[in-house]
Amino acid sequence: MSVSKESASQKLSNKFIVIEGLEGAGKSTAISYIGEWLALMNMPAENIVYTREPGGTELAEKMRDIVKMEVQGETLEDKAELLLLYAARVQLVEHKIKPALANDCIVVGDRHNYSSLAYQGGGRGIDLQLIEDIKQLALGDFKADLTLYLDVEPELGLSRARGRGELDRIERQAIDFFQRTRSVFLSLVEDDKNAFTIDAGQTPELVKKAIFIQLDKWLASLT
Numbered sequence: 546m547s548v549s550k551e552s553a554s555q556k557l558s559n560k561f562i563v564i565e566g567l568e569g570a571g572k573s574t575a576i577s578y579i580g581e582w583l584a585l586m587n588m589p590a591e592n593i594v595y596t597r598e599p600g601g602t603e604l605a606e607k608m609r610d611i612v613k614m615e616v617q618g619e620t621l622e623d624k625a626e627l628l629l630l631y632a633a634r635v636q637l638v639e640h641k642i643k644p645a646l647a648n649d650c651i652v653v654g655d656r657h658n659y660s661s662l663a664y665q666g667g668g669r670g671i672d673l674q675l676i677e678d679i680k681q682l683a684l685g686d687f688k689a690d691l692t693l694y695l696d697v698e699p700e701l702g703l704s705r706a707r708g709r710g711e712l713d714r715i716e717r718q719a720i721d722f723f724q725r726t727r728s729v730f731l732s733l734v735e736d737d738k739n740a741f742t743i744d745a746g747q748t749p750e751l752v753k754k755a756i757f758i759q760l761d762k763w764l765a766s767l768t
């Protein structure tokens with residue numbers, strides 16, 4: 546790579562990287578690889594902030610609990626779910642992500658806005674334009690500098706997620722829910738020059754290699 550490590554860490558300050566993907570795509574695993582790559586770039590550990598969505602602040606974590614919760618005799622309406630996800634996102638962006646970026650940190654997010662378009666738009670079937678309008682109201686033009694989408698067949702992702710423990714309310718949806726979700730993820734990435742697909746059906750070693758290649762390319766493109 547042609548960028549010196551000193552200038553690499555400067556270039557990476559104030560950047561927001563997001564990992565997206567279906568359940569069991571390997572997002573948590575990929576985030577640990579990003580941490581390794583940032584260390585290779587001499588990014589000080591105290592300048593790296595990790596977030597997850599929904600959640601990441603005290604109030605946003607409470608909203609996450611509601612999104613995941615099952616209550617006897619009452620279902621969470623799809624639009625209520627969507628609004629909770631954006632409420633949690635506003636808390637996270639305003640209280641954690643923006644302050645960290647303003648403080649010269651790099652933020653690495655486990656999911657962000659594309660998850661709502663994919664799951665609530667693709668999976669639940671809520672109009673994508675309506676979601677875009679809510680996004681604009683909630684976050685304005687705020688968005689990730691780089692999105693890495695880990696693409697996996699839903700069956701494979703869910704079998705990995707199952708191996709990790711019991712499935713939650715969203716994870717128990719039928720397979721075609723995840724197929725619709727995946728297809729929105731793929732079309733979002735196709736239309737976004739700052740988003741890239743990583744084949745997450747490969748071995749962890751190959752996924753790591755693909756992520757490093759993509760991060761090196763992205764870094765080289767930063768001015």
Ligand code: T5A
Binds near residue numbers: 572748
């Ligand atoms: N949601 C979220 C919405 O509906 N809308 C939104 O706007 C947002 C933000 C979040 C839920 O909320 C929904 C989506 C989700 O349903 P969560 O608990 O955060 O819930 O769930 P996930 O983000 O899906 O997290 P998972 O832990 O299920 O998936 P990961 O992080 O992608 O997977 P990971 O890294 O934990 O790996 C899972 C297992 O697979 C293995 C790992 O070792 C682990 O055991 N693995 C591999 N195995 C083989 N080959 C590889 N390449 C592997 N990579 C990982």
